[in-house]
Each structure stands twice: as structure tokens, then as C-alpha cells.
Amino acid sequence: DGIRDVERSRGLGDVYKRQTRIKNEALRYWRENSLPWPEPGIRLVRAADVQAIDARMHEFRRRLEEAVEQLDQHYHHLREAARERLGTLYNPADYPDSLRGQFAMHWDWPSLEPPDYLQWINPRLYEEQCRLVRRRFEEAVRLAEELFAEELARLVEHLAERLSGTEDGRPKVFRNSAVENLRQFFERFRRLNIRSNEELDRLVEQARALLDGVQPEQLRASARLRSRVAAGLAAVRESLDRFLVDRPRRNIVRPARR
Numbered sequence: 001d002g003i004r005d006v007e008r009s010r011g012l013g014d015v016y017k018r019q020t021r022i023k024n025e026a027l028r029y030w031r032e033n034s035l036p037w038p039e040p041g042i043r044l045v046r047a048a049d050v051q052a053i054d055a056r057m058h059e060f061r062r063r064l065e066e067a068v069e070q071l072d073q074h075y076h077h078l079r080e081a082a083r084e085r086l087g088t089l090y091n092p093a094d095y096p097d098s099l100r101g102q103f104a105m106h107w108d109w110p111s112l113e114p115p116d117y118l119q120w121i122n123p124r125l126y127e128e129q130c131r132l133v134r135r136r137f138e139e140a141v142r143l144a145e146e147l148f149a150e151e152l153a154r155l156v157e158h159l160a161e162r163l164s165g166t167e168d169g170r171p172k173v174f175r176n177s178a179v180e181n182l183r184q185f186f187e188r189f190r191r192l193n194i195r196s197n198e199e200l201d202r203l204v205e206q207a208r209a210l211l212d213g214v215q216p217e218q219l220r221a222s223a224r225l226r227s228r229v230a231a232g233l234a235a236v237r238e239s240l241d242r243f244l245v246d247r248p249r250r251n252i253v254r255p256a257r258r
Contacts, residue, residue, distance in 0.1 A: 015067065037112075042110070071099055145197055164234075
């Protein structure tokens with residue numbers, strides 16, 4: 001009986017981890033394919049990507065519902081385990097009758113523009129709302145540039161550190177992902193960047209050129225190449241530090257209270 005209980009606990013743990021993993025995958029996908037908006041809970045998505053993102057999110061939802069359904073089939077075991085573990089402290093009211101709907105995933109596609117009819121009802125209010133949207137969009141651009149710069153700084157610093165110096169007399173070990181993550185960043189920056197900032201564009205291109213055609217195996221095999229790439233990335237990191245320091249402070253635009 002003890003062995004069966006342990007196996008059952010492990011199985012339920014795996015089922016629970018599955019639905020958690022799906023939600024984390026969905027959140028990561030959502031963030032990687034959108035940009036921040038000044039208001040919490042809203043992200044900026046390219047119009048050309050809406051259909052593909054919506055289809056992918058529906059796939060995540062389907063997988064999540066299947067995982068929750070599987071977990072719900074064993075939910076009574078979890079409640080019984082809690083009853084035995086808590087004894088007199090156990091309160092049935094703390095546990096829902098079913099897990100269906102407890103891990104739901106929702107999203108929608110709100111319009112950020114003021115409705116057209118408002119310009120006929122109240123032209124002054126319509127213009128005010130248009131100005132507010134423009135200010136929010138400008139803030140979204142600044143947020144995106146700052147996040148791109150921060151991510152690039154983190155990635156180049158990590159790879160530069162792993163390519164520099166030695167450990168125990170040998171070159172430091174680095175994973176292929178340290179290079180691949182930067183290449184994925186370059187692609188995401190190219191695809192999602194919504195306004196050209198000459199300085200940031202230059203730094204991204206400078207980092208991209210350092211790794212253009214360079215494979216991880218080459219970096220491991222050539223000390224000269226390692227040194228050149230590490231020095232170049234360190235210079236990019238230093239420039240990014242100045243770029244971030246010179247950026248204006250975030251100015252989150254919120255609707256005026258009425």
C-alpha cells in the first residue's frame with residue numbers, strides 16, 4: 001500500500017506539473033511575440049501576427065483543458081491526502097468540488113483607438129482620447145526600446161563573461177544556448193521593433209555582426225576568435241550601459257480620473 005501511495009503521489013505530481021508547464025509555455029510565447037503596453041495586462045501585437053497568435057493560444061488552451069481534466073479525475077485523491085495530513089484542521093470548504101475552470105486561460109483583442117462614434121457625440125472628448133492613445137503609444141515605444149536594450153545587455157554580458165578568461169587553467173565552458181539565445185533575440189528585435197532608434201539599432205547590428213557566421217564549436221576551438229568576440233561584446237555592453245543611463249525615466253500614462 002505504501003508503494004502504491006508513493007507511485008500515486010508521483011503520478012499526480014506529474015499531472016499537476018503538466019498543466020503548470022503549459023501555462024508557463026503560453027505566457028512565454030505571449031511575451032516573446034508581443035510588446036509591453038503602459039496599462040497592466042495589455043500587450044501590443046502586430047496586426048499581421050494576430051491570427052497566428054490567436055490560433056496558438058487556442059492550442060495552449062486546448063492542451064491546458066486536457067491536462068486539467070486529467071488532474072480532475074484524480075482530484076479526490078488529493079483531497080483525501082489533505083484530509084489525512086491536516087486532520088482536524090482540514091476544512092472541506094477550502095477545496096472546490098472540481099478543478100474544472102480553476103486554471104482557465106482567457107485573452108481578448110481590445111481596440112486601443114477611441115470609437116469613431118465619439119467624434120460625432122463629443123468631438124472634444126474624441127480628440128482628448130486620441131491624444132491619450134498617442135501618448136500611450138509613445139510610452140509603449142520607450143518601454144519596448146528599454147526592454148530590448150536590457151535583454152541585449154544581459155545576453156551579451158553572459159556570453160562575453162563565458163568567453164573571457166579561464167577556469168582552472170582552461171577556457172570557460174559555455175552552452176550553445178548562449179549563442180543561440182542571442183540569435184533568437186536578433187530575430188525577435190527585427191520582427192517586433194516598432195520604431196527605429198539609431199543608437200539601439202547600431203548596437204544590435206554590432207552584436208549581430210560579431211556572431212555572424214560564427215558557430216559555438218569555432219569559439220571553443222579558436223582562442224583568438226573567442227578573444228575577439230568577447231572584446232566586441234564587452235564594448236557593446238558598455239555602450240548599452242550608457243544608452244540605458246541616458247534614457248528618460250518611464251512615464252506611465254494612466255487615464256485621468258473623472
